[in-house]
Amino acid sequence: MSYNLSAVGGEAFYDSDNNLVSFFFVLYSIAPGSTIQQKIHDQTCFLKSTMPPVRSPFTRLASSSQCSARCGEVATLHGTIKTPVFMPVGTLATVKAVTPENLVDLGAQIILGNTYHLFIRPGHELIKKFGGLHRFMHWNGPILTDSGGFQIFSLQELAKITEQGAEFRSHLDGARLFLGPEDAVHIQEALGSDIMMVLDTCIPYPANRDEAAKATDLTGRWARRSREVQSKTGQLLFGIVQGGMYPDLRRQAAEELIDIGFDGYALGGLSVGEPKELMQEMLEATVPHLPDDFPVYLMGVGTPEDLVEGVYRGVDMFDCVMPTRNARNGMLFTSSGRLVIKNSRYREDQRPVDEQCDCYTCRNYSRAYLRHLFQCREILAYHLNSIHNLHYYCSLMAEMRKAITEDCFMDFRQAFYSQREQ
Amino acid sequence: MSYNLSAVGGEAFYDSDNNLVSFFFVLYSIAPGSTIQQKIHDQTCFLKSTMPPVRSPFTRLASSSQCSARCGEVATLHGTIKTPVFMPVGTLATVKAVTPENLVDLGAQIILGNTYHLFIRPGHELIKKFGGLHRFMHWNGPILTDSGGFQIFSLQELAKITEQGAEFRSHLDGARLFLGPEDAVHIQEALGSDIMMVLDTCIPYPANRDEAAKATDLTGRWARRSREVQSKTGQLLFGIVQGGMYPDLRRQAAEELIDIGFDGYALGGLSVGEPKELMQEMLEATVPHLPDDFPVYLMGVGTPEDLVEGVYRGVDMFDCVMPTRNARNGMLFTSSGRLVIKNSRYREDQRPVDEQCDCYTCRNYSRAYLRHLFQCREILAYHLNSIHNLHYYCSLMAEMRKAITEDCFMDFRQAFYSQREQ
Incomplete structure (x- = not known):
């Protein structure tokens, strides 16, 4: 069966030196005996030779x-x-x-x-x-x-x-x-x-x-x-x-x-x-x-x-x-798992969020104070909680880098899980 | 007319050495021919001699x-x-x-x-x-x-x-x-x-x-x-x-x-x-x-x-x-008056809130950025705006202390107002 190409659409892309690097096109045809134009093909073509070799960062x-x-x-x-x-x-x-x-x-x-x-x-x-x-x-x-x-x-x-x-x-x-x-x-x-x-x-x-x-x-x-x-x-x-x-x-x-x-x-x-x-x-x-x-x-x-x-x-x-x-929702990450700060058990808790943590929040504020701020929807609650949680994530990565450097990553991974099971 | 005192209420206050320092009382009576008890007097009495002399701080x-x-x-x-x-x-x-x-x-x-x-x-x-x-x-x-x-x-x-x-x-x-x-x-x-x-x-x-x-x-x-x-x-x-x-x-x-x-x-x-x-x-x-x-x-x-x-x-x-x-509402204080940060005129304004201000916010952020944060209701907007406004207030007081020390407060006051009229 023969189709007459009735139209073509598309776009061509050039690099900064005006070399054609790729083009994209769509073909339309009208089938014999029909008056309706139909899309029959689209394609993107690349001229590979323009790709520079990549040096890894x-x-x-x-x-x-x-x-x-x-x-x-x-x-x-x-x-x-x-x-x-x-x-x-x-x-x-x-x-x-x-x-x-x-x-x-x-x-x-x-x-x-x-x-x-x-x-x-x-x-x-x-x-x-x-x-x-x-x-x-x-x-x-x-x-x-x-x-x-x-x-x-x-x-x-x-x-x-x-x-x-x-x-x-x-x-x-x-x-x-x-x-x-x-x-x-x-x-x-x-x-x-x-x-x-x-x-x-x-x-x-x-x-x-x-x-x-x-x-x-x-x-x-x-x-x-x-x-x-x-x-x-x-x-x-x-x-x-x-x-x-x-x-x-x-x-x-x-x-x-x-x-x-x-x-x-x-x-x-x-x-x-x-x-x-x-x-x-x-x-x-x-x-x-x-x-x-x-x-x-x-x-x-x-x-x-x-x-x-x-x-x-x-x-x-x-x-x-x-x-x-999670910080803004009052959920804090600790070395022994997650802590929901609004929980009433923290009302008089003078300990920091995580006793193993040395972030600004844990160095200076108690769970009771953070709970109070969170209950009052004070902006400082979101600030202090965010600092703690981000510090937790960044410290976790630093610990992993150290473990890999010392080639004890498997020990680290085991300790990470066993702390959470306690 | 004679009233029969029918009841007395009140409280007495003692200092830490158990000396009576004051008392408060209420008297009630029943008028002749009545059965209703009425409050007729209340008073607080102080024993002045217990007051220590005050040394000014x-x-x-x-x-x-x-x-x-x-x-x-x-x-x-x-x-x-x-x-x-x-x-x-x-x-x-x-x-x-x-x-x-x-x-x-x-x-x-x-x-x-x-x-x-x-x-x-x-x-x-x-x-x-x-x-x-x-x-x-x-x-x-x-x-x-x-x-x-x-x-x-x-x-x-x-x-x-x-x-x-x-x-x-x-x-x-x-x-x-x-x-x-x-x-x-x-x-x-x-x-x-x-x-x-x-x-x-x-x-x-x-x-x-x-x-x-x-x-x-x-x-x-x-x-x-x-x-x-x-x-x-x-x-x-x-x-x-x-x-x-x-x-x-x-x-x-x-x-x-x-x-x-x-x-x-x-x-x-x-x-x-x-x-x-x-x-x-x-x-x-x-x-x-x-x-x-x-x-x-x-x-x-x-x-x-x-x-x-x-x-x-x-x-x-x-x-x-x-x-x-006001900081949380996007209204910022400057040496030349008030600035409403959400105003569209600040959309591309690269200047700090107040060019005369050396607060953390003005040293590091543009009006356009603060406007963007405020429009997006980002918590950082409230933080940065609050730092600026509080710094403005505290600096104003420091300038006044300096002017008084140098005995030029009237000049300061005049300059303060003329800056706002510009």
Whole structure:
């Protein structure tokens, strides 16, 4: 059967030297005897020769002789991060309830900003006028920005995904917005973050294989487009391995990203409701396929136990809202487990939150005082609780770095769990 | 006509050496031909001889040659305060949205705690178990506590005042509570504040002369009872001059308090809705009748202009929720007037809140960033705004102390106003 091509649509992308790097097209036809124009094909083509070779920002310093845990450094425009590292989340150009000085004091090395939120408010162009996110928010250490993908999918029921990108509505005023992989890079370049993330699609859990495969393929094509439009700013760009809960898709996604070549590799679409064992299985099915001389980042994870299990399986970087969000809800992390500060048993408790902790909060305030502040909804409660929880997370990472350096990570891991069982 | 005394009620008060210091009684009678018992008289009697002579905690260091402004020091159990001084309000054992370290950095010398709020939550007995308010809240400088009077009257529509004290309901759970002048002293002794205030009655504005006179007399009797039950803890106790807007009542109240003898004298019942001129008139009608070798405290006042006018008229101490409350509402004080941070004109404003200010907020953050935080309701907005406003108030006091020391207070006052007119 013969089809007459009736129309073509698409877009071509050029690098800063005006070389064609990729193009995307859609073909339409009118079938014989019909008057209706139909989309019959779309494709993205890449001219691979334009890809520069990638030099890793990661330096390995120590490895466990008994598991995949490792210790190293990631070099960025705003300094070097010791890994494994936890990144406090600073969604709207502030890690909620603490100052940048507090972050330095409690041991944070790098923070995370949310591209989606900053794009909507106050806007990346405004931040660019201020010389970038660092100067705008008075944080001079490294910043990683996510791509906005996760927020678009999690905040937007009506987000529409096309080959070009994501159409969605602002959660603030309902305005129609569009974000393509190129936009995500340009916005993050305007923000001036040290580590940028490619725009990815989010695969719900559970998802069938076909659904997961399609979203993973699209993430791969978007990753390539992202890498190609990146300017030479020195900012790092990380690819994101999707693949749902399908080990072969994860492996395939990892290979595709390695073929493109990124400064680091992230695992996305985990901790989305699946059992812990399944998340760990996915880690084990993915991390070994990533180049071991590049940083590995497990996105949006997680509990203290998740961090220990992630490091055990070779992860270098983590982020999660849990320490700050739980702090604002009165849930505090301690070496022996979780503590709910509003509990009446703490009414007259003169002890600090964690007797093993040397954070500002534990050095100066009792459980009874923190309970009083929390019951009164005093702003200082959220401040002191956030400092404690972030310090707990950052200290946990420091302890793991020490254990790996001394090659006693397995002992550390055992002690970590046995303290919680007491 | 003859009345048969049918009953007597009352209470007697003894000092720590078991000497009778005062008693209070009520007489009831039954009129001839009646069966109804009627209250016909009540009285409080004091045995003046038990009053110890008072040594002032105040040392005058400098005075203006052109007005009543003066500079000095007030010695307390937790150190010496330079006056004139502004006291940030820390209602619930925290100055809202800042840490004790922030307070020291921004120049606060002494803070205020609210007896009413602490009595209700977490309770003075709990705080006493922690060794007092200082240790409980991690503030090692001087603390002044109010007596709870103002809060009982302002928060409680149904507060009932008797000769004994105030009956009221908790604003939290509606529980029936009672606070007499002796209780107010005992609670403040348990809190361990450096400066305690006597329980006073609050006179609404406007109030007729009779109403004002009665409340003023009662405040005087309560003041005497307060002084008499005070333990020898070294805590200072200040009397409160009421009198409504009647200069002769104010003068009479001052004389009564001086007769009892306090460590300092406060002006209560001002800034309750009266015109500014009337408040200043009351200051002028009262301050000259107070002993000039004792500290003078204007309670709950006020705007920056009020502080300048108060100092001009001889006031040494001030407190007000304005800098912290306005900060949380996005209203910032500057040398050239007030600034509403959410105003769209600050969207891209890279300047600090006040170019003449060297507070932490102004050194590190732009108006645009503070506007962004405020629009997003980020906790950091309240923190940074509170630091700025408190710093503004404390710096204003420091500038006044300097001007008085250099005997150029009138020039300072003129410059203060002309900056605001620009």
